[in-house]
Amino acid sequence: MTTPTPAPVESDKIDAAVLKIAGVVVLGAIMSILDVTVVSVALPTFMQEFDATYATVAWTMTAYTLALAAVIPATGWAADRFGTKRLYMTALVLFVAGSVACSVAWSIESLIAFRVLQGLGGGMLMPLGMTIMTRAAGPQRVGRVMAVLGIPMLLGPISGPILGGWLIEAVSWHWIFLINLPIGIIALAAAFVLLPSDKPQPSESFDFVGMLLLSPGLALFLFGVSSISEGGGGLTTRVVVSCAIGAALVLAFVFHALKRADHPLIDLHLFQNRNLTIAVITSSLFAIAFMGAGLLFPSYFLQVRGETTLAAGLLLAPQGIGAMVTMPIAGNLVDRIGPGKIVMFGVALMSLGMGVFTQLGTDTPYPLLLGALFVMGLGMGCTMMPIMTAAMQTLTDQTVARGSTLMNIVQQVAGSIGTATMSVVLTNQMKASPEAQMVSAAAHNPEAAAQLPPGVIEQGMSAAADAFGNTFLVALVLLLLTLIPAFFLPRRKPVAPAEGEAAPVMMH
Known part of the structure; x- marks a missing residue:
């Protein structure tokens, strides 16, 4: 029976209620994502404040990331069991409490411990936010609401260093954490008032075996990966043992999840969904290239x-501006023609911009670099969230929470691998030039830098620029490889689920 024409027009409209829900989710996402990057500029301050080495203070970032990875797997089950609204508010409370505790840390050990608490809350915010928004919007509109959620994901890495640097200079390091308190209170009040209540499913059993395998497995694997750059790019015992045990636990979880028919922690049978599988592959390659390159831009x-x-941080602003230009356009087009063509166009734009950075020198004109970053930003707006949309828009209400959890785990792992990969490539490129090593070692020591002959400094800077260019070449190759799975993403307007599966649209 043919559906009357007015119905889809009515259901296809983004109404005020959905936009309010998106606003609540974005508030939580902004805090979570900013805290991944804002601490990076505070590491030298922590070294002075707590009289600690760089390797020690770096754990303020690593501990947060590991906590994210450990809690994400359980989020899908917890969302079904306790309800997304209740769990989202709990995650906000945990995150804000961890932030306040970090601001009063009395030692580097206490700061690292409080960062774990903060990460446990932050790790739940993104997958829960995706679940809430997907259920509220329905498959026909998920592209546009995902574009809203993508804004903090793109601006976080750009605005984090700027905000962190300004707060440390203007006030003190404590405020990079305290800034979350007023935002968190507003987000909590908005979540209580605006988020629709959902019905928990208390009959579902929790996969304790899966949790004991996957969470420690992910944490150990990412710990090993993050330790590669600390060891100068070599495969130290800590790296090999951590990665091996972590990978073994994850592999054991895969066998466990495939054998367990009743509510595994992560439902690997979702990979029977062709669109989700292709989106996972595309997202993995893209995250490795994007997250890895994102580390290099400010370093250069x-x-x-x-x-x-x-x-x-300010020089990276064109990237965020470019993304803000194309993201709402891409979100609208994805809902009309599917994500396939949009993602391929976005990856092509990013590859064009990345190509400029493969030719870096010590005096590459800033207008050229800023223009390349803007073009990359245009591509990012057409890429990141449309890939996520490709995975989410074919899922039913019952599998949305599990699907968003799976996609967040993939992004977390791929991003960590990308960061480690680019760090190792850059480190090895720097090692190939003694002049580059000398200049790098003297970068934070004015007295040592003053003793270097001008010729050595010039050669070292040129070699360092070449090292960055060669590392960006690796990121470019990965972006071009992303075009292969992106070619198979859907190229048609999504079809609404049959029967009662579209029920979440009624939540608004």
């Missing part, structure tokens, strides 16, 4: 061009 401006932290 800091190490080769001698910019301050605040200036380096």
Whole structure:
């Protein structure tokens, strides 16, 4: 029976209620994502404040990431068991409590411990936010609401260093954590008032065996990966043992999840969904390239061009501006023609911009670099959230929570691998030039830098620029490889689920 024409027009409209829900989710996402990057500029301050080595204070970032990875697997089950609204508010409370505790840390050990508490809350915010928004919007509109959620995901890595640098200079390091308190209170009140209540499913059993396998497995594997750059890019005992045990636990979970028919922690049978599988592959390659390259942009401006932290953050602004231009357009087009063509166009734009960075020098004109970043931003707006949309828009209400959890785990692992990969490539490229090593070692020591002959400094900077260019070439190759799975993403308007599966649209 043919559906009357007015019905889809009515259901296809983004109404005020859905936008309010999206606003609540974005508030939580902003806090979670900013805290991944804002701490990076505070590491030298922590070294002075707590009289600790760089390797020690780096754990303030690593501990947060490991906590994220450990809690994400259980989020899908907990969302079904306790309800997304209740769990989202709990995650906000945990995150804000962890933030306040971090601001009063009395030692580097206490700060690391409080960062774990913060990460446990932050790890649940993103997958829960995706679940809430997907259920509220329905498959016909998920592209546009995902575009809203993508804004903090793109702006976080850009605005984090700027905000962190400004707060440390203007007030103190405590405020990079305390800033979350007023935002968190507003988000909590908005969540209580605006988020629709959902019905928990108390009959579902929890996969304790899966939790004991997957969460420690992910944490150990990512710990090993994050330790590669600390060891100078070599495969130390800590790296090999951690990665091996972590991978073994994850592999054991795969066999366990495939054998367990009744509510596994992560439902691997979701990979029977062709669109989700292709989206996972595309997302993995893209995250490795994007997250890895994102680490290099500020480092180039800091190490080769001698910019301050605040200036380096500001120089990245064109990337965020470009993404903000195309993201709402891409979200609208994805709902009309499917994500396939949009993602391929976005990856092509990003590859074009990345190509400029493969030719870096010590005096590459800033207008050229800023233009390349803007083009990359245009591509990012057409890429990140449309890939996520491709996975989410074919899922039913019953599998949305599990699907969003799966996609967040994939992004977390792929992003960590990308960061480690680019760090190792850059480290090895730097090692190939003694001059680059000398300049790098003297970068934070004015007295040592003053003793270097001008010729050595010039050669070292040139070699460092070449090292960055060669590392960006690896990111470019990964972006081009992303085009292969992206070719198979859906290229048609999504079809609404049959029967009662579209029920979540009624939540608004």
